[in-house]
Amino acid sequence: MSAPSDPTQGTSASLSGVADLEHRLQEVVPSDGRVAEQREASGLRQEPGLRQETPGPQETPGLQRDVQFQLTRGRYRSGGQGYQLELRVDVDGVRPQNRVSADFFSTSGGTTSYFGSFIVHFPTVTVTAAQVVLQGTGSFTFNAGAPVVRVTVPRRTTAQPQGDATVQFLTASGQPGAGYVCPFVSPYFRSVVLEQDSVTGAVPFVSYDTSALPQPPTSPSRVLTVVKSYAEAGIELQMSGFSNIVATSAAGPDLLWNDAELHNAMVQHFSGFANVAQWRLWMLVASAHTGGYRGIMFDYNDACQRQGAAVFYNAIQGNTPQAQRAQLRTYVHEIGHAFNLLHSWQKNLAVPPQPLGPNGGFGDLSWMNYVQNYQPLSGAGGEAAYWAAFPFQFTDSELVHLRHANYRDVIMGANAFGTGAAEIAPELFDEPVEDQSGLALEVRAKEAFAFGEPVVVELKLSTTDLRGRNTHSHLHPDTDFTHVAVTQPSGRTVLYRPMLRHCSDDAAVVRLDQDNPAIYRSAYIGHGADGHYFQQPGEYRVRAQYLASDGSRIVSPVCRIRVRYPVTQADQEVAELMMGEESGKLLTLLGSDSPALASGNAALQEVIDKHGKHPLAVYARMVRGVNAEREFKNLTADNELTIRQPDTKESIQQLTLVADASARGEGVDNITLNMVMRRLAGAQAKQGDLEQATGTIDKMVRTFEGKQLRPSVLEQIRRQAERTKAALASETKERPAQKKK
Amino acid sequence: MTGHDTEKKAIVIHIELTAPGGPHPAGKPVPVSVSVVGTTELLLVGVLDGSEDGSRYPRYRPAVSLGGQIVAAPPAAEDPLVAALRVSDFVRLAPGEPFDPCASRSLATFETFVPEAPGSYVYTLTLDTQSSAPEQWLGRINQTDVPEVLALVSQVPRFRVTSPPLVVEVR
Numbered sequence: 001m002s003a004p005s006d007p008t009q010g011t012s013a014s015l016s017g018v019a020d021l022e023h024r025l026q027e028v029v030p031s032d033g034r035v036a037e038q039r040e041a042s043g044l045r046q047e048p049g050l051r052q053e054t055p056g057p058q059e060t061p062g063l064q065r066d067v068q069f070q071l072t073r074g075r076y077r078s079g080g081q082g083y084q085l086e087l088r089v090d091v092d093g094v095r096p097q098n099r100v101s102a103d104f105f106s107t108s109g110g111t112t113s114y115f116g117s118f119i120v121h122f123p124t125v126t127v128t129a130a131q132v133v134l135q136g137t138g139s140f141t142f143n144a145g146a147p148v149v150r151v152t153v154p155r156r157t158t159a160q161p162q163g164d165a166t167v168q169f170l171t172a173s174g175q176p177g178a179g180y181v182c183p184f185v186s187p188y189f190r191s192v193v194l195e196q197d198s199v200t201g202a203v204p205f206v207s208y209d210t211s212a213l214p215q216p217p218t219s220p221s222r223v224l225t226v227v228k229s230y231a232e233a234g235i236e237l238q239m240s241g242f243s244n245i246v247a248t249s250a251a252g253p254d255l256l257w258n259d260a261e262l263h264n265a266m267v268q269h270f271s272g273f274a275n276v277a278q279w280r281l282w283m284l285v286a287s288a289h290t291g292g293y294r295g296i297m298f299d300y301n302d303a304c305q306r307q308g309a310a311v312f313y314n315a316i317q318g319n320t321p322q323a324q325r326a327q328l329r330t331y332v333h334e335i336g337h338a339f340n341l342l343h344s345w346q347k348n349l350a351v352p353p354q355p356l357g358p359n360g361g362f363g364d365l366s367w368m369n370y371v372q373n374y375q376p377l378s379g380a381g382g383e384a385a386y387w388a389a390f391p392f393q394f395t396d397s398e399l400v401h402l403r404h405a406n407y408r409d410v411i412m413g414a415n416a417f418g419t420g421a422a423e424i425a426p427e428l429f430d431e432p433v434e435d436q437s438g439l440a441l442e443v444r445a446k447e448a449f450a451f452g453e454p455v456v457v458e459l460k461l462s463t464t465d466l467r468g469r470n471t472h473s474h475l476h477p478d479t480d481f482t483h484v485a486v487t488q489p490s491g492r493t494v495l496y497r498p499m500l501r502h503c504s505d506d507a508a509v510v511r512l513d514q515d516n517p518a519i520y521r522s523a524y525i526g527h528g529a530d531g532h533y534f535q536q537p538g539e540y541r542v543r544a545q546y547l548a549s550d551g552s553r554i555v556s557p558v559c560r561i562r563v564r565y566p567v568t569q570a571d572q573e574v575a576e577l578m579m580g581e582e583s584g585k586l587l588t589l590l591g592s593d594s595p596a597l598a599s600g601n602a603a604l605q606e607v608i609d610k611h612g613k614h615p616l617a618v619y620a621r622m623v624r625g626v627n628a629e630r631e632f633k634n635l636t637a638d639n640e641l642t643i644r645q646p647d648t649k650e651s652i653q654q655l656t657l658v659a660d661a662s663a664r665g666e667g668v669d670n671i672t673l674n675m676v677m678r679r680l681a682g683a684q685a686k687q688g689d690l691e692q693a694t695g696t697i698d699k700m701v702r703t704f705e706g707k708q709l710r711p712s713v714l715e716q717i718r719r720q721a722e723r724t725k726a727a728l729a730s731e732t733k734e735r736p737a738q739k740k741k
Numbered sequence: 742m743t744g745h746d747t748e749k750k751a752i753v754i755h756i757e758l759t760a761p762g763g764p765h766p767a768g769k770p771v772p773v774s775v776s777v778v779g780t781t782e783l784l785l786v787g788v789l790d791g792s793e794d795g796s797r798y799p800r801y802r803p804a805v806s807l808g809g810q811i812v813a814a815p816p817a818a819e820d821p822l823v824a825a826l827r828v829s830d831f832v833r834l835a836p837g838e839p840f841d842p843c844a845s846r847s848l849a850t851f852e853t854f855v856p857e858a859p860g861s862y863v864y865t866l867t868l869d870t871q872s873s874a875p876e877q878w879l880g881r882i883n884q885t886d887v888p889e890v891l892a893l894v895s896q897v898p899r900f901r902v903t904s905p906p907l908v909v910e911v912r
Contacts, residue, residue: 291796296820300881315817330819337822342882346790349824349882362849370819373849380770382853383816417822418882 007083007104007115008146008169009177068158072132073234075189076165076182081107083115085180087165088189089153090234090403091125091134097396098122100134100151101404102167109552110436114277116141117406120149131155137172141406146170146177188236189403190410191279194227194335195240197269198285200248202313205285205327210392212321219391226331229367233394234403235339242271248287256290257310262298266308275304275557277414277433281338282307283331288314295330297337297417304413309334325387332367339410341398342418344369350418357395366395437552438465439512443484443544443559446669451566452575454587454619455526455534456669457484457559459544461512461519468513471549475521481547484525489538497529499588509549517712522671527584535579537565574616577603587619591627593644608654618658618667622676625654629683651683659696663703670707674700674717678724685728693728697721752898753780758864758907765856765911773851773864773907777840784896786830787842790880791823793849798878799897800869801842803850807862813854825880831893842868856911864907871899 072092078085087102101119105112123136134151138144146169154163162184169177198204207228211221222228227237248255250265257265262284267273270282289296295311311334316327345361347354357364362375365386374386394402401410408414442460449455459482463469474481478498487493510519525542526534534540540561546554566572577583582600586592592601604620611617628651632644658676661667668676677700684693701721705714755778765771777785791797796818805813834840848866856862872878875894879887 291818291821293796293818293820297822300822334820337820343790343822346824346882351883370849372816372853375849375852380853380855382849382855385853 006143006145007085007106007178008140008144009171070156070158070160070162071187072134072153072155074162074187075185075191077185078167078180078182083107083178083180084112085167085182086185087151087167087180087182088404089134089151089165090189091123091132094232095393095396095399097400097403098125099400099404100136100138100149103407105433109548109550110434110438111552111554112434113553114407114433117408118144118147118149119404119406123149123151127155129155144169146175148172148174186236187234188231189234191236191238192412193240193272193280194237194283195242195271195280196283196285197242197244197246199246199250199287199313202285202287203317205311205324205331208321208324208328213325214388216389216391219393224328224392226328226335229328229332229392230335232392233399237335240271244269244271246284246286256288257286257312258290259296259298259301262286262296262308262310266299270308273307275413277304277408277411279411280307281309281335281412283335284308284310286310286312288312294326295334297334299338300417305416306338306340306414307412309338326371328392329367329371336368336394336398337417338412339402340405340415340417341368341394341401344395345373346418347397354397354401357397364395365390366393366398368394368398435552435554437548437550437554438463438467438469439471439546439548439552439554440464441544441546441554441556443542443556445542445559445561447560448562448564449534450564450575450616451537451571452578453526453563453616454524454578455561455563456522456524456672457542457544457561458669458671459521459523459546459556461546461554462517463512466514468511470509470511473508473510473519475519475546477523477525477544482544484523484542484544486525486533487541488533489536489540494530494533496525496533499527499529499585515712516716520671520713522669522675524587527588531581532579532584534561534563537563539563570611570614574607574611574614577607577611578616578619586623586627591623593627593632615666618661621654622658622668622672625651625658625683626676626679628654629679629686646683646686648683648687652680652687655680655683659703670704670709673703674720677703681724681728685732688732690729690732693732694725697725697728752783752900754778754783754868754898754900754902756866756868756902756904758866758904760864760907760909763910765909767856767859767911770852770855771862771864771909771911773848775841775843775848775866775904777834777842777868778837779834781836782834783898784831784833784893785840785842786826786878786897787832787840787844788846788848789823789826789830790846791818791821792846794818796821797823797826797880798870798872800867801848802867802869803848804865804867805850805854805856805862806865807856807858807860812856812862813850815850821881823880824882825884826878826890826894828886828889828893831897856909859912860910862909862911864909865904867901867903869901870897871901 073089073096076087076089084105084107085102086105088100090097090099099119099121100123101117103117104115106115118138118140120136120138123134126133132153132155136149137147138149140147148170150168150170152166156163164184165182167180167182169179171177196204205226207223207225209223210219227239230237246265246269250261265284266282272278272280273282289312292315293312294315295309297306297309299305299308311330316330317323342350344357344364344366347356347361358377359375362369362373363377369386371383371386375381376385376389379385440462444458444460445456459475461475472481476482477484477496484496485493486496512518526532540563542559542561544556548554566575580600580603582597583603586597586600586604604623607614607617607620608624628647631646655676658667659673659680662673662676667673677696681693681696684696701718704717757776759774759776760771786799788801789797789799792799792801793803794815794817795802802815804811832840851864875891878894879890
């Protein structure tokens with residue numbers, strides 16, 4: 001993989017901002033109105049910025065105490081090419097969590113992609129008259145060469161606009177790494193677009209005045225909406241301009257919603273729906289759930305989870321203060337799940353596990369606890385006790401998650417609900433957050449493979465730009481430009497690594513346009529450098545990434561592949577023969593005479609001899625037939641070069657059976673069949689029977705014409721057939737006919 | 742109280758609630774203990790995340806009543822995002838072996854209900870394993886080992902049994 005370089009080292013962004021910092025600090029710029037917004041985002045009570053008395057070696061005495069400073073808090077983002085950094089500074093304002101965190105985004109060609117994240121827990125804070133400096137060692141999602149993070153934020157009065165934050169990475173020994181200048185973006189740590197639809201007759205919740213019922217003295221009276229509740233946590237919910245009314249018929253004739261109907265409604269009605277990671281969320285105010293629930297985050301079961309939640313009006317409706325208060329809690333609670341917050345007593349079930357609060361989490365005073373389950377360390381528990389003590393907020397650990405957890409653990413559509421672990425960094429295969437590449441990649445495969453069947457996928461690279469695009473044609477995953485990730489049934493994600501990597505430094509430019517809208521490659525990904533990748537029955541998720549000529553990173557949607565359980569004893573036996581390590585290598589190599597692979601050849605021959613009618617026998621025949629069609633050079637231990645001549649009879653016999661089975665739809669995929677028939681024609685031509693070889697190529701064209709392929713693909717096949725026939729004729733003239741065996 | 746499964750072999754299951762003897766002071770939760778006993782060997786699962794509010798099986802549904810009126814019971818399920826069912830959650834009981842289903846997770850209704858007024862409070866608990874589909878036992882967070890877990894679920898007898906009423910005098 002052409003892995004991106006370390007964004008904490010080298011040149012990523014100009015450090016010139018550091019030099020400018022002092023100068024900019026002197027500028028007096030009128031307020032741009034952000035101060036009020038920051039007050040809102042910082043929580044309930046506006047406090048002055050970090051005070052001078054904050055401990056720090058560079059503290060400057062005598063700071064004017066009557067000056068109101070901007071809070072050292074909020075979101076900043078650098079620009080430019082290479083890497084961009086989205087920084088979150090959280091050491092000031094209400095309920096500061098004393099963290100600095102950030103996400104890296106790499107820009108390449110027309111794409112911007114997430115790269116990785118870090119968090120600094122409890123940085124040292126040094127306050128001077130001019131600036132606030134935060135420093136600490138970060139926890140990174142990748143191996144950072146310069147893991148020490150120093151963030152400098154200029155102090156600005158409330159009459160001035162926010163200054164740029166400067167991030168300097170340092171190695172453990174203090175050597176400077178990369179630096180980033182990050183202009184202020186928002187007082188909120190995250191911003192999410194919330195689209196709220198409702199079904200006919202359901203009345204969405206508006207607001208609750210916390211003084212309507214007794215509340216703890218620590219909780220000031222205020223009018224809370226769902227948006228305000230999240231704003232107090234430092235999270236901006238931007239209500240989208242769309243608000244649809246969903247017909248109740250979408251819930252089926254029983255008017256009750258199940259999870260599948262809710263998901264379908266999201267796909268149908270969520271204006272911003274896409275199966276990608278994005279800061280967008282859909283909330284449906286529905287009538288009732290089949291399970292009688294108050295609410296649900298129903299999107300917990302597919303590739304891009306946590307994009308939708310619902311609340312059920314029939315269960316939560318009411319105009320009393322108690323009902324309004326409970327409604328607010330349910331809305332905030334379900335949206336919390338979409339941010340990947342688990343229930344208070346479930347934090348230890350997260351991957352990786354998180355610590356539980358008091359009493360196994362039941363003592364949490366949080367939106368994410370159940371009121372009836374509330375059980376403090378001392379005193380009475382239950383609903384009344386919860387409301388008597390609940391200050392309408394998340395816990396500190398939940399705030400750290402919402403504000404600072406790694407990008408993929410929070411953003412909707414990324415990591416699965418409650419899950420964050422993977423063998424490889426899955427963000428390498430994230431959809432770009434911005435894509436102007438003009439290219440699209442697709443992985444296709446048949447829906448289900450038999451256990452032991454070689455898993456072959458088809459890669460399709462097409463243009464989405466009507467004007468056409470130039471790129472290279474290195475689409476096969478045995479090149480450095482295309483990579484395939486396989487998520488196994490266990491949830492483990494591995495990178496397919498080819499047994500042999502083909503270097504491809506030639507240009508191989510291909511033009512994709514209306515006349516040639518796509519190129520295709522067939523790739524056997526069942527076995528590679530790490531052995532077999534599909535070793536157990538179950539569902540696999542496969543996605544690919546192609547690095548285009550202009551550097552754009554094109555990522556395919558997920559292709560789901562199911563490996564069936566063996567049904568018969570023969571299925572089991574054939575699978576064992578096919579899934580030996582040497583059999584896998586032979587499938588990758590399409591055969592070999594190597595003595596080191598003798599047992600693999602014996603296994604494949606056993607498949608042919610003992611299970612010749614089994615559906616998987618075509619793969620053994622293909623390997624044997626392709627290998628027989630070509631000569632094999634063997635350098636012996638005595639350095640003697642021996643050449644085994646093509647065995648055309650064996651090749652023709654095996655490949656004919658493969659071609660016939662595949663033409664009936666019982667064998668290999670189309671691209672592989674194309675290869676098999678051309679190899680078959682090659683064997684026939686080598687045998688001296690050019691007429692038969694030409695006939696095989698013509699049959700190939702007819703076979704694909706009968707498969708209802710797209711006209712542009714068929715035209716490519718016809719042109720390829722003509723070229724093959726010409727080449728075979730030429731080779732036959734140059735070569736004396738091989739004696740038929 | 743007994744329960745009879747609907748399968749071939751009749752299994753009698755007793756569920757019993759106990760509390761410290763004597764009148765109980767008002768204003769404090771009553772410490773209620775639960776014991777389940779079967780007459781034959783059987784496989785059971787204790788109280789799980791979601792058992793009490795009925796959002797998953799097995800269902801353990803507590804109730805407290807006073808003067809014939811329910812004064813405490815689990816509210817409607819908040820949401821069904823419950824933790825995974827694990828192989829280790831299954832307990833194989835010998836005939837007559839008592840089992841405390843609340844050993845890993847207590848019943849919030851009993852634990853948090855505070856009888857404020859004097860009177861005779863009646864505590865009951867219903868254990869229900871009669872799911873219409875075995876998947877109703879599974880969790881929705883990181884549920885793994887599904888074939889193994891479902892195989893064990895199929896071995897749990899299907900029954901619905903309610904404890905004899907536990908009457909607690911509160912003064």
